[in-house]
Amino acid sequence: MNPQALMDGLVAGSMIGLGAVGVTLTYSILRFANFAHGEFISWGAYFALVVAGALGMLFGGLATPIGPFSFGWALVLATLVAVALNGGLALLVDALLFGRLRSSRSSVIIMVMASFGAALTLRSLLEFIFTSQPLYFSKALQIAMPLGFGIRATPDQLLSLGVAAALVVAVHLLLSRTAIGRAMRAVSENPQLAGVAGVEVRRVVRIVWLLGAALACIAGVSAGLIVQIRPQMGHDLLLPLFAAAILGGIGSVPGAMVAGLVVGLAEAFAVQLVGAEWRAAIAFVILVLVLLLRPQGLFGRVE
Amino acid sequence: MAGAASTVLSTEALVAGYERDLPIVRGVDFRVASGELVLILGPNGAGKSTFVKAIAGLVPVHSGKASLGGADITDVPAHEKIRHGLAFVPQTENIFATLSIHDNLLLAADILPKEKRSERIAALYAMFPDLAGRPSRRAGALSGGQRQMLAVARALIVEPSVLILDEPSAGLSPKIVSEVFARLKEINAKGVTIVLVEQNVKAALAIADRAVILVEGKVAHEGTAAGLADDPLVGELYLGARRHATVAP
Numbered sequence: 001m002n003p004q005a006l007m008d009g010l011v012a013g014s015m016i017g018l019g020a021v022g023v024t025l026t027y028s029i030l031r032f033a034n035f036a037h038g039e040f041i042s043w044g045a046y047f048a049l050v051v052a053g054a055l056g057m058l059f060g061g062l063a064t065p066i067g068p069f070s071f072g073w074a075l076v077l078a079t080l081v082a083v084a085l086n087g088g089l090a091l092l093v094d095a096l097l098f099g100r101l102r103s104s105r106s107s108v109i110i111m112v113m114a115s116f117g118a119a120l121t122l123r124s125l126l127e128f129i130f131t132s133q134p135l136y137f138s139k140a141l142q143i144a145m146p147l148g149f150g151i152r153a154t155p156d157q158l159l160s161l162g163v164a165a166a167l168v169v170a171v172h173l174l175l176s177r178t179a180i181g182r183a184m185r186a187v188s189e190n191p192q193l194a195g196v197a198g199v200e201v202r203r204v205v206r207i208v209w210l211l212g213a214a215l216a217c218i219a220g221v222s223a224g225l226i227v228q229i230r231p232q233m234g235h236d237l238l239l240p241l242f243a244a245a246i247l248g249g250i251g252s253v254p255g256a257m258v259a260g261l262v263v264g265l266a267e268a269f270a271v272q273l274v275g276a277e278w279r280a281a282i283a284f285v286i287l288v289l290v291l292l293l294r295p296q297g298l299f300g301r302v303e
Numbered sequence: 304m305a306g307a308a309s310t311v312l313s314t315e316a317l318v319a320g321y322e323r324d325l326p327i328v329r330g331v332d333f334r335v336a337s338g339e340l341v342l343i344l345g346p347n348g349a350g351k352s353t354f355v356k357a358i359a360g361l362v363p364v365h366s367g368k369a370s371l372g373g374a375d376i377t378d379v380p381a382h383e384k385i386r387h388g389l390a391f392v393p394q395t396e397n398i399f400a401t402l403s404i405h406d407n408l409l410l411a412a413d414i415l416p417k418e419k420r421s422e423r424i425a426a427l428y429a430m431f432p433d434l435a436g437r438p439s440r441r442a443g444a445l446s447g448g449q450r451q452m453l454a455v456a457r458a459l460i461v462e463p464s465v466l467i468l469d470e471p472s473a474g475l476s477p478k479i480v481s482e483v484f485a486r487l488k489e490i491n492a493k494g495v496t497i498v499l500v501e502q503n504v505k506a507a508l509a510i511a512d513r514a515v516i517l518v519e520g521k522v523a524h525e526g527t528a529a530g531l532a533d534d535p536l537v538g539e540l541y542l543g544a545r546r547h548a549t550v551a552p
Binding site: 179182183185186188189190192193194195196197198199200201 | 359360361380381382384385386391393396397398399400401402406409410411413414457461
């Protein structure tokens with residue numbers, strides 16, 4: 001078996017993990033499976049692409065690659081702007097759709113169906129604006145560095161892994177050590193009691209959207225940097241995202257990340273055994289197995 | 304007592320319920336004087352819990368008014384009421400079971416100024432030593448009595464002027480109920496006005512100053528706790544034998 005699958009799995013898993021953290025937060029606090037979450041990954045990547053392109057055109061020097069990486073400061077700055085834009089998009093979708101459904105006390109199944117509709121709309125909009133042709137942050141060819149044991153990785157891949165790890169630690173600390181994290185955990189458990197305790201639930205909901213969209217944006221930028229940018233990119237990640245969120249235990253941020261890596265590694269190794277055409281089936285098999293054998297996931301508690 | 308001290312909490316013709324065309328609370332006038340411990344009694348389905356939840360902002364108020372310290376709080380959202388000095392302890396699921404004891408208290412303290420939080424949490428640990436032993440313990444692992452104490456402690460963090468409790472004795476053994484009620488009496492003696500919804504009539508009347516009896520969403524009777532303890536009507540109301548006869552049309 002090719003040991004390179006380890007690195008490929010970790011890189012893919014870090015993107016799945018970041019997306020799964022957003023899914024798990026949305027699921028545990030807003031209490032529905034948001035099937036539009038994958039589209040926030042795609043939109044985040046496209047936001048960054050457009051802003052980076054604009055910055056590159058205005059300030060040519062910003063497009064010059066930084067050190068060993070394939071991108072310049074334009075993409076770094078664009079990612080920060082894209083995080084804000086993606087957060088705005090998530091709030092807009094909530095204001096136009098999910099917030100209205102919450103106000104009318106719609107059932108979970110209505111929310112889930114609405115998220116399917118939102119996903120289709122968001123994806124179609126991307127295809128309408130950018131077509132379905134793949135786009136790239138950079139077409140520069142990166143040479144993978146040998147890391148030992150027959151494993152190689154590009155600087156972009158290593159950076160992507162590092163950023164994902166740092167973000168998961170940051171989100172974990174936010175949830176466990178800060179007032180807003182406590183409020184999020186409280187709303188996740190009992191929104192009515194959280195309100196009585198002085199937590200403004202609507203503010204927490206807004207923060208969850210912003211946080212989920214920000215993480216999705218970073219995952220999208222990573223995926224765009226390492227693979228390519230397509231309107232379908234988020235949709236293709238949807239099943240692995242949910243497999244990771246459920247495997248990690250709904251509500252567990254470290255669980256979602258670890259499970260994301262597990263799903264990524266399982267996909268990478270399975271591809272070597274059964275062929276790339278079965279890649280999508282791996283996440284589905286993991287999802288079914290977890291639901292059958294340990295529905296609370298690796299880090300979840302039995303209710 | 305209500306007449307002697309200033310009114311801290313009141314409702315006027317309060318109509319509330321989950322559906323507008325199906326009110327559960329049907330025009331309740333209610334007054335609590337500062338420092339009182341007032342009991343709300345009534346048979347099952349009388350609207351006791353709905354009434355206090357409506358005051359706390361958890362059930363829609365369709366008409367009428369609720370006031371706290373003279374200010375209209377009818378339309379104040381639930382999360383703002385604690386800032387006005389109204390604390391509410393629900394009957395069930397009144398703690399965050401997945402959070403630690405300390406995080407339960409910190410969550411409630413987060414609305415206080417930073418410099419006051421540690422001081423208030425220390426004061427609550429002193430008041431409830433059972434909670435102080437292992438503050439990092441998951442609240443869900445606490446016993447029924449300890450959970451009630453944590454719920455009360457959480458509510459008291461902000462030093463509310465009025466504390467409303469919905470059946471704090473539910474599911475507790477008689478011994479624990481006595482401890483909980485004794486603790487509530489202590490808290491009341493320190494100046495916190497308490498409104499208590501209870502099914503455990505005998506034990507609750509023993510600590511209350513006054514009691515109000517709700518039947519079918521309306522005030523059917525009220526009086527001093529001592530007077531009601533000897534009133535045969537109380538027993539009859541609880542048995543439901545004379546419910547319809549006692550309610551004003």
